[in-house]
Amino acid sequence: MKLLAIETATEACSAALLLDRDVWVRFEVEPRAHARLILPMMEGLLAEAGLSLGQLDALAFGRGPGAFTGVRIAVGVIQGAAFAADLPVVPVSTLAALAQQGLDEGADQVLAALDARMGEVYWGAFRGDEDGLAVAAGEERVCPPEDAPLPEWRGWLGVGHGWSAHGTVLTSRFGDCLSGRPMPDALPSAAEVARLAARDFTRGRAVPAESALPVYLRNRVAEKPRHQAL
Structure with missing residues:
Protein backbone atom coordinates (compact mmCIF):
# COMPACT_ATOMS: atom_id res chain seq x y z
CA MET A 1 0.00 0.00 0.00
CA THR A 94 -7.41 13.92 14.83
CA LEU A 95 -8.31 12.68 18.31
CA ALA A 96 -7.85 9.07 17.19
CA ALA A 97 -4.41 9.93 15.80
CA LEU A 98 -3.56 11.55 19.12
CA ALA A 99 -4.84 8.56 21.08
CA GLN A 100 -2.73 6.22 18.95
CA GLN A 101 0.39 7.65 20.54
CA GLY A 102 -0.83 6.54 23.94
CA LEU A 103 -1.68 3.08 22.63
CA ASP A 104 1.79 2.83 21.11
CA GLU A 105 3.22 3.55 24.57
CA GLY A 106 1.47 0.49 25.94
CA ALA A 107 -1.89 1.86 27.11
CA ASP A 108 -4.98 -0.23 26.43
CA GLN A 109 -7.38 2.70 26.46
CA VAL A 110 -6.87 6.43 26.08
CA LEU A 111 -8.74 9.62 26.93
CA ALA A 112 -7.62 12.08 24.23
CA ALA A 113 -8.10 15.78 24.94
CA LEU A 114 -7.15 18.86 22.95
CA ASP A 115 -7.51 22.36 24.34
CA ALA A 116 -10.47 23.86 22.43
CA ARG A 117 -10.11 27.32 24.04
CA MET A 118 -13.14 29.10 25.51
CA GLY A 119 -12.82 26.86 28.59
CA GLU A 120 -13.53 23.67 26.63
CA VAL A 121 -11.78 20.55 25.36
CA TYR A 122 -12.13 18.41 22.27
CA TRP A 123 -12.66 15.01 23.81
CA GLY A 124 -12.65 11.36 22.78
CA ALA A 125 -12.19 7.93 24.37
CA PHE A 126 -10.37 5.23 22.40
CA ARG A 127 -9.34 1.62 22.80
CA GLY A 128 -7.02 -0.54 20.71
CA ASP A 129 -8.35 -3.07 18.21
CA GLU A 130 -6.80 -6.48 17.56
CA ASP A 131 -3.87 -4.76 15.86
CA GLY A 132 -3.45 -2.12 18.54
CA LEU A 133 -4.97 0.63 16.39
CA ALA A 134 -7.34 3.21 17.86
CA VAL A 135 -11.10 2.73 17.69
CA ALA A 136 -13.62 5.06 19.30
CA ALA A 137 -15.14 3.96 22.61
CA GLY A 138 -17.79 6.70 22.50
CA GLU A 139 -18.74 9.83 20.62
CA GLU A 140 -16.27 12.65 20.19
CA ARG A 141 -17.42 15.96 21.62
CA VAL A 142 -16.48 19.46 22.66
CA CYS A 143 -17.32 20.30 26.27
CA PRO A 144 -16.06 21.97 29.44
CA PRO A 145 -13.49 19.67 31.09
CA GLU A 146 -15.72 19.26 34.14
CA ASP A 147 -18.42 17.80 31.87
CA ALA A 148 -16.22 15.27 30.06
CA PRO A 149 -18.04 11.91 30.17
CA LEU A 150 -16.90 9.42 32.78
CA PRO A 151 -15.88 6.01 31.34
CA GLU A 152 -17.31 2.73 32.56
CA TRP A 153 -13.91 1.18 33.16
CA ARG A 154 -10.65 2.04 34.88
CA GLY A 155 -7.14 2.08 33.49
CA TRP A 156 -7.33 5.06 31.10
CA LEU A 157 -4.33 7.11 30.00
CA GLY A 158 -4.75 10.85 29.39
CA VAL A 159 -3.12 12.14 26.19
CA GLY A 160 -3.01 15.59 24.58
CA HIS A 161 -2.58 19.22 25.58
CA GLY A 162 -6.10 19.35 26.97
CA TRP A 163 -4.51 17.54 29.92
CA SER A 164 -1.99 20.34 30.23
CA ALA A 165 -4.47 23.20 29.95
CA HIS A 166 -7.09 21.59 32.19
CA GLY A 167 -5.10 18.94 34.04
CA THR A 168 -6.28 19.83 37.53
CA VAL A 169 -9.96 19.64 36.60
CA LEU A 170 -9.61 16.48 34.52
CA THR A 171 -7.46 14.66 37.07
CA SER A 172 -9.91 15.54 39.81
CA ARG A 173 -12.89 14.42 37.72
CA PHE A 174 -11.47 11.09 36.56
CA GLY A 175 -9.47 10.14 39.66
CA ASP A 176 -9.29 6.35 39.98
CA CYS A 177 -10.26 5.87 36.34
CA LEU A 178 -6.77 6.98 35.32
CA SER A 179 -3.70 4.81 35.04
CA GLY A 180 -0.13 5.93 34.40
CA ARG A 181 1.26 9.41 33.94
CA PRO A 182 -0.61 11.53 31.35
CA MET A 183 1.07 12.56 28.09
CA PRO A 184 0.12 16.28 27.99
CA ASP A 185 2.78 17.24 25.46
CA ALA A 186 1.64 14.81 22.76
CA LEU A 187 0.51 16.37 19.47
Whole structure:
Protein backbone atom coordinates (compact mmCIF):
# COMPACT_ATOMS: atom_id res chain seq x y z
CA MET A 1 0.00 0.00 0.00
CA LYS A 2 1.14 3.52 -0.83
CA LEU A 3 -0.63 6.30 1.06
CA LEU A 4 0.17 9.96 1.77
CA ALA A 5 -1.33 11.60 4.88
CA ILE A 6 -1.35 15.10 6.37
CA GLU A 7 -2.30 16.51 9.78
CA THR A 8 -2.61 20.26 10.45
CA ALA A 9 -5.37 20.52 13.08
CA THR A 10 -3.13 21.73 15.93
CA GLU A 11 0.06 23.79 16.24
CA ALA A 12 1.89 20.80 14.74
CA CYS A 13 2.10 20.46 10.95
CA SER A 14 3.04 17.10 9.47
CA ALA A 15 2.95 14.85 6.43
CA ALA A 16 3.64 11.13 6.26
CA LEU A 17 4.15 8.63 3.48
CA LEU A 18 3.20 5.03 4.22
CA LEU A 19 4.77 2.41 1.99
CA ASP A 20 3.49 -0.97 3.09
CA ARG A 21 4.74 -1.17 6.70
CA ASP A 22 7.22 1.71 6.55
CA VAL A 23 6.21 5.28 7.43
CA TRP A 24 8.28 8.34 6.51
CA VAL A 25 7.29 11.55 8.24
CA ARG A 26 7.95 15.29 8.20
CA PHE A 27 6.87 17.06 11.40
CA GLU A 28 7.23 20.66 12.59
CA VAL A 29 5.61 22.70 15.35
CA GLU A 30 4.90 26.01 13.61
CA PRO A 31 1.47 27.33 14.66
CA ARG A 32 1.08 29.92 11.89
CA ALA A 33 3.01 28.32 9.05
CA HIS A 34 0.90 25.31 8.07
CA ALA A 35 -0.18 26.77 4.71
CA ARG A 36 3.47 27.42 3.83
CA LEU A 37 4.86 24.11 5.10
CA ILE A 38 2.43 21.39 4.15
CA LEU A 39 2.86 21.27 0.36
CA PRO A 40 6.70 21.21 0.51
CA MET A 41 6.43 18.43 3.10
CA MET A 42 4.23 16.37 0.79
CA GLU A 43 6.39 17.04 -2.25
CA GLY A 44 9.57 16.25 -0.32
CA LEU A 45 8.31 12.87 0.83
CA LEU A 46 7.19 11.89 -2.66
CA ALA A 47 10.49 13.00 -4.16
CA GLU A 48 12.45 11.06 -1.55
CA ALA A 49 10.50 7.91 -2.38
CA GLY A 50 10.65 8.52 -6.14
CA LEU A 51 6.86 8.57 -6.45
CA SER A 52 4.23 10.80 -7.99
CA LEU A 53 0.75 11.43 -6.59
CA GLY A 54 -0.75 9.26 -9.31
CA GLN A 55 1.22 6.24 -8.11
CA LEU A 56 -0.43 6.29 -4.67
CA ASP A 57 -3.39 4.18 -3.63
CA ALA A 58 -5.01 6.89 -1.52
CA LEU A 59 -4.61 10.11 0.41
CA ALA A 60 -5.54 10.72 4.05
CA PHE A 61 -5.95 13.69 6.35
CA GLY A 62 -6.66 14.56 9.96
CA ARG A 63 -10.30 15.67 9.69
CA GLY A 64 -10.37 17.39 13.08
CA PRO A 65 -11.48 18.39 15.56
CA GLY A 66 -8.91 21.08 16.14
CA ALA A 67 -8.07 24.63 15.15
CA PHE A 68 -10.56 25.81 12.53
CA THR A 69 -7.92 27.29 10.23
CA GLY A 70 -5.72 24.22 10.47
CA VAL A 71 -8.55 21.82 9.71
CA ARG A 72 -9.61 23.93 6.72
CA ILE A 73 -6.05 23.88 5.38
CA ALA A 74 -5.97 20.08 5.55
CA VAL A 75 -9.30 19.75 3.75
CA GLY A 76 -8.37 22.21 1.00
CA VAL A 77 -4.95 20.69 0.37
CA ILE A 78 -6.10 17.08 0.37
CA GLN A 79 -9.13 17.76 -1.83
CA GLY A 80 -6.97 19.60 -4.34
CA ALA A 81 -4.44 16.76 -4.47
CA ALA A 82 -7.14 14.10 -4.68
CA PHE A 83 -8.94 15.85 -7.54
CA ALA A 84 -5.66 16.37 -9.41
CA ALA A 85 -4.59 12.73 -9.15
CA ASP A 86 -8.07 11.14 -9.11
CA LEU A 87 -7.41 9.45 -5.76
CA PRO A 88 -9.74 8.37 -2.95
CA VAL A 89 -9.40 10.00 0.46
CA VAL A 90 -9.53 8.53 3.95
CA PRO A 91 -10.62 10.99 6.68
CA VAL A 92 -9.13 10.16 10.10
CA SER A 93 -10.09 11.62 13.46
CA THR A 94 -7.41 13.92 14.83
CA LEU A 95 -8.31 12.68 18.31
CA ALA A 96 -7.85 9.07 17.19
CA ALA A 97 -4.41 9.93 15.80
CA LEU A 98 -3.56 11.55 19.12
CA ALA A 99 -4.84 8.56 21.08
CA GLN A 100 -2.73 6.22 18.95
CA GLN A 101 0.39 7.65 20.54
CA GLY A 102 -0.83 6.54 23.94
CA LEU A 103 -1.68 3.08 22.63
CA ASP A 104 1.79 2.83 21.11
CA GLU A 105 3.22 3.55 24.57
CA GLY A 106 1.47 0.49 25.94
CA ALA A 107 -1.89 1.86 27.11
CA ASP A 108 -4.98 -0.23 26.43
CA GLN A 109 -7.38 2.70 26.46
CA VAL A 110 -6.87 6.43 26.08
CA LEU A 111 -8.74 9.62 26.93
CA ALA A 112 -7.62 12.08 24.23
CA ALA A 113 -8.10 15.78 24.94
CA LEU A 114 -7.15 18.86 22.95
CA ASP A 115 -7.51 22.36 24.34
CA ALA A 116 -10.47 23.86 22.43
CA ARG A 117 -10.11 27.32 24.04
CA MET A 118 -13.14 29.10 25.51
CA GLY A 119 -12.82 26.86 28.59
CA GLU A 120 -13.53 23.67 26.63
CA VAL A 121 -11.78 20.55 25.36
CA TYR A 122 -12.13 18.41 22.27
CA TRP A 123 -12.66 15.01 23.81
CA GLY A 124 -12.65 11.36 22.78
CA ALA A 125 -12.19 7.93 24.37
CA PHE A 126 -10.37 5.23 22.40
CA ARG A 127 -9.34 1.62 22.80
CA GLY A 128 -7.02 -0.54 20.71
CA ASP A 129 -8.35 -3.07 18.21
CA GLU A 130 -6.80 -6.48 17.56
CA ASP A 131 -3.87 -4.76 15.86
CA GLY A 132 -3.45 -2.12 18.54
CA LEU A 133 -4.97 0.63 16.39
CA ALA A 134 -7.34 3.21 17.86
CA VAL A 135 -11.10 2.73 17.69
CA ALA A 136 -13.62 5.06 19.30
CA ALA A 137 -15.14 3.96 22.61
CA GLY A 138 -17.79 6.70 22.50
CA GLU A 139 -18.74 9.83 20.62
CA GLU A 140 -16.27 12.65 20.19
CA ARG A 141 -17.42 15.96 21.62
CA VAL A 142 -16.48 19.46 22.66
CA CYS A 143 -17.32 20.30 26.27
CA PRO A 144 -16.06 21.97 29.44
CA PRO A 145 -13.49 19.67 31.09
CA GLU A 146 -15.72 19.26 34.14
CA ASP A 147 -18.42 17.80 31.87
CA ALA A 148 -16.22 15.27 30.06
CA PRO A 149 -18.04 11.91 30.17
CA LEU A 150 -16.90 9.42 32.78
CA PRO A 151 -15.88 6.01 31.34
CA GLU A 152 -17.31 2.73 32.56
CA TRP A 153 -13.91 1.18 33.16
CA ARG A 154 -10.65 2.04 34.88
CA GLY A 155 -7.14 2.08 33.49
CA TRP A 156 -7.33 5.06 31.10
CA LEU A 157 -4.33 7.11 30.00
CA GLY A 158 -4.75 10.85 29.39
CA VAL A 159 -3.12 12.14 26.19
CA GLY A 160 -3.01 15.59 24.58
CA HIS A 161 -2.58 19.22 25.58
CA GLY A 162 -6.10 19.35 26.97
CA TRP A 163 -4.51 17.54 29.92
CA SER A 164 -1.99 20.34 30.23
CA ALA A 165 -4.47 23.20 29.95
CA HIS A 166 -7.09 21.59 32.19
CA GLY A 167 -5.10 18.94 34.04
CA THR A 168 -6.28 19.83 37.53
CA VAL A 169 -9.96 19.64 36.60
CA LEU A 170 -9.61 16.48 34.52
CA THR A 171 -7.46 14.66 37.07
CA SER A 172 -9.91 15.54 39.81
CA ARG A 173 -12.89 14.42 37.72
CA PHE A 174 -11.47 11.09 36.56
CA GLY A 175 -9.47 10.14 39.66
CA ASP A 176 -9.29 6.35 39.98
CA CYS A 177 -10.26 5.87 36.34
CA LEU A 178 -6.77 6.98 35.32
CA SER A 179 -3.70 4.81 35.04
CA GLY A 180 -0.13 5.93 34.40
CA ARG A 181 1.26 9.41 33.94
CA PRO A 182 -0.61 11.53 31.35
CA MET A 183 1.07 12.56 28.09
CA PRO A 184 0.12 16.28 27.99
CA ASP A 185 2.78 17.24 25.46
CA ALA A 186 1.64 14.81 22.76
CA LEU A 187 0.51 16.37 19.47
CA PRO A 188 -1.26 14.51 16.66
CA SER A 189 0.96 13.52 13.75
CA ALA A 190 0.40 12.41 10.17
CA ALA A 191 2.37 9.26 11.00
CA GLU A 192 -0.54 7.98 13.08
CA VAL A 193 -3.07 9.35 10.58
CA ALA A 194 -1.37 7.25 7.89
CA ARG A 195 -1.47 4.05 9.92
CA LEU A 196 -5.12 4.47 10.87
CA ALA A 197 -6.00 5.41 7.28
CA ALA A 198 -4.31 2.29 5.93
CA ARG A 199 -6.52 0.15 8.14
CA ASP A 200 -9.64 2.07 7.18
CA PHE A 201 -8.77 1.97 3.48
CA THR A 202 -8.59 -1.82 3.53
CA ARG A 203 -12.03 -1.82 5.20
CA GLY A 204 -13.57 0.23 2.42
CA ARG A 205 -13.82 3.55 4.28
CA ALA A 206 -12.28 5.78 1.61
CA VAL A 207 -14.43 8.54 0.12
CA PRO A 208 -14.24 10.65 -3.07
CA ALA A 209 -12.51 14.01 -2.83
CA GLU A 210 -15.74 16.02 -2.60
CA SER A 211 -16.79 13.99 0.45
CA ALA A 212 -13.55 14.61 2.35
CA LEU A 213 -15.11 16.94 4.88
CA PRO A 214 -13.92 18.48 8.17
CA VAL A 215 -15.28 17.67 11.61
CA TYR A 216 -15.27 20.75 13.81
CA LEU A 217 -17.60 19.60 16.65
CA ARG A 218 -18.15 23.28 17.37
CA ASN A 219 -19.46 25.86 14.93
CA ARG A 220 -18.28 28.91 16.88
CA VAL A 221 -15.05 30.17 15.34
CA ALA A 222 -14.78 33.02 17.81
CA GLU A 223 -16.80 34.42 20.64
CA LYS A 224 -16.57 37.86 22.18
CA PRO A 225 -16.57 38.08 25.96
CA ARG A 226 -20.03 38.81 27.34
CA HIS A 227 -18.70 41.57 29.58
CA GLN A 228 -16.29 43.85 27.81
CA ALA A 229 -15.06 47.16 29.13
CA LEU A 230 -15.93 50.21 27.02
